[in-house]
Amino acid sequence: MTLDPLFDAPFAIQIHVAAVVPAALLGAYLLLRPKGTPRHRLLGKIWLCLMVITALSSFFIHQINLFYGFSPIHLLSVFVLFGCWGAIVNARRHNIAAHKRIVRGLYFGGIVGAGLFTFLPGRIMNKVAFGGDEIAPLVVVAVIAMALLWGVYREMRPRRRLS
Numbered sequence: 134m135t136l137d138p139l140f141d142a143p144f145a146i147q148i149h150v151a152a153v154v155p156a157a158l159l160g161a162y163l164l165l166r167p168k169g170t171p172r173h174r175l176l177g178k179i180w181l182c183l184m185v186i187t188a189l190s191s192f193f194i195h196q197i198n199l200f201y202g203f204s205p206i207h208l209l210s211v212f213v214l215f216g217c218w219g220a221i222v223n224a225r226r227h228n229i230a231a232h233k234r235i236v237r238g239l240y241f242g243g244i245v246g247a248g249l250f251t252f253l254p255g256r257i258m259n260k261v262a263f264g265g266d267e268i269a270p271l272v273v274v275a276v277i278a279m280a281l282l283w284g285v286y287r288e289m290r291p292r293r294r295l296s
Contacts (some may be wrong), residue, residue: 134261134262134264135260135261135264136261138257138260138261139257139261143193143194145191145193145194146257147164147192148162148186149187149190149191149194150169150258152183152184152186152187152190153183153244153248154186155183155189156180156187156244157245157248158185159176159179159180159183160180160239160240160244161240162176163176163180163236164178164236164237164240166171168229168233177224179218179232181220181221184213184216184217184239185217185244187188187210187213188210188211188213188214188217188243189210189214191206191207191210192207192210195259206247206250209242209243209247212242212243213239213243214238216235216238216243217239219231219233219235220235220239223235230266238291245277249274249277249278250274252273252274253271253274254266254267254271
């Protein structure tokens with residue numbers, strides 16, 4: 134593992150990574166810890182700020198140039214910005230079910246899902262984590278994707294009721 138590819142990357146990518154890495158760690162912590170506490174509310178605000186910085190910084194990253202410097206990943210950034218706003222609005226309205234759904238979507242779609250693609254061959258994070266190897270990241274991404282799909286399947290299937 135080497136951070137040299139990040140140090141050589143454009144400033145927008147450095148900002149993006151500097152925001153998304155703590156957002157990934159903090160988001161996992163928030164999802165696992167008790168909700169509604171003063172700590173949860175404070176760390177949640179910090180997490181949302183990190184997510185907004187992550188989304189905004191992505192608009193200055195044009196590595197995949199499909200349409201005037203933009204790519205489908207930039208649509209995700211728009212969804213993240215709207216999702217952050219929705220998370221705030223629903224938390225303030227005490228619509229906890231909607232808040233929870235939005236935040237989980239932001240985390241698993243915006244961080245985990247999009248993050249998996251950054252480890253594909255030819256991407257900067259592939260060079261950081263795997264030294265540019267082409268096979269190892271595909272195996273890691275496939276295993277994580279299967280684990281996520283299994284988790285989604287387990288959440289979506291109907292539960293048996295004990296009488």
